[in-house]
Amino acid sequence: MQRKIGVIGGSGVYQIEGLQDAAWTVVETPWGAPSDEILTGTLGGVPMCFLPRHGRGHVHLPTEVPFRANIDALKRLGCTDLIAVSAVGSLREDFAPGDMVVLDQFIDRTCARPASFFGEGCVAHVSLADPVCAALSEACARALQPTGATVHRGGTYLAIEGPQFSTRAESNLYRSWGCDVIGMTAMPEARLAREAELCYASVAMVTDYDCWHEGHGAVDVAQVIAVLTRNAGTAKAMIAGLPDLLGATRAPCPCGCDRALDHAVMTAPDRRDRATLARLDAVAGRVLG
Ligand SMILES: CSC[C@H]1O[C@H](OP(=O)(O)O)[C@H](O)[C@@H]1O
Numbered sequence: 330m331q332r333k334i335g336v337i338g339g340s341g342v343y344q345i346e347g348l349q350d351a352a353w354t355v356v357e358t359p360w361g362a363p364s365d366e367i368l369t370g371t372l373g374g375v376p377m378c379f380l381p382r383h384g385r386g387h388v389h390l391p392t393e394v395p396f397r398a399n400i401d402a403l404k405r406l407g408c409t410d411l412i413a414v415s416a417v418g419s420l421r422e423d424f425a426p427g428d429m430v431v432l433d434q435f436i437d438r439t440c441a442r443p444a445s446f447f448g449e450g451c452v453a454h455v456s457l458a459d460p461v462c463a464a465l466s467e468a469c470a471r472a473l474q475p476t477g478a479t480v481h482r483g484g485t486y487l488a489i490e491g492p493q494f495s496t497r498a499e500s501n502l503y504r505s506w507g508c509d510v511i512g513m514t515a516m517p518e519a520r521l522a523r524e525a526e527l528c529y530a531s532v533a534m535v536t537d538y539d540c541w542h543e544g545h546g547a548v549d550v551a552q553v554i555a556v557l558t559r560n561a562g563t564a565k566a567m568i569a570g571l572p573d574l575l576g577a578t579r580a581p582c583p584c585g586c587d588r589a590l591d592h593a594v595m596t597a598p599d600r601r602d603r604a605t606l607a608r609l610d611a612v613a614g615r616v617l618g
């Protein structure tokens with residue numbers, strides 16, 4: 330099967346360079362417009378799509394990011410693998426600003442975002458026990474090696490609604506839960522990627538120590554931007570390394586990401602809502618027909 334890599338850029342990552350035949354493309358979805366046009370092209374012989382999560386110029390709050398439209402649009406364009414890049418605060422001493430974390434777990438404290446493609450006459454329950462694709466995450470970790478950044482393989486991301494940063498009491502609470510980093514966007518993105526049967530990896534750059542660390546001031550945007558600017562090349566170098574590591578074709582996902590809906594749909598075929606089925610054409614057409 331042909332591979333197409335989708336990249337979702339986070340804070341500080343609003344475009345990628347080096348795509349052949351690059352073109353910003355408007356994509357419509359049943360869930361509305363994605364965060365922005367999508368940059369399509371080819372990198373190292375592999376088709377690639379890039380979408381800036383907050384839009385070019387950073388115009389969407391985390392709460393306002395149209396997560397369903399973003400995932401639908403990337404799937405609709407034929408993406409098979411999604412790499413999401415994010416800026417995060419560190420909740421532990423040994424994850425320092427500039428470090429990269431290849432995430433493997435999430436705790437979701439968001440509360441104001443549609444978190445599923447399903448509902449309204451078509452019920453499905455996918456597994457999120459292992460919310461990222463282990464094979465794609467491994468490729469990201471390997472693609473980061475030549476950058477020289479410190480790379481942590483595995484980490485738990487606490488997703489807050491924002492847009493305000495956390496209180497000190499919250500920050501300490503999340504530390505006591507064993508969370509490693511904090512951000513505002515990995516959820517419901519990871520949930521929706523799983524429902525759409527996409528391999529999803531989430532790579533975070535540590536930009537600050539949130540507000541728990543006595544030796545560091547409370548996080549502010551200036552601090553986040555300064556770290557992102559200093560390390561702007563790291564995420565871009567990782568993306569540039571992925572085509573060689575992944576290749577232009579792919580076999581069925583060893584983790585089963587591409588078959589996540591095989592046993593997930595509960596609603597009897599004759600009870601499924603037609604309009605809902607039409608909306609689900611791109612993300613779940615494989616199982617809904
Ligand atoms: C600019 S600091 C807060 C902002 O940065 C992170 O964005 P992203 O995850 O898209 O890189 C965080 O989640 C907030 O949206």
Ligand SMILES: Nc1ncnc2[nH]cnc12
Binds near residue numbers: 419540
């Ligand atoms: N400390 C923090 N909290 C939430 N989101 C962030 N993004 C970057 N740093 C963050």
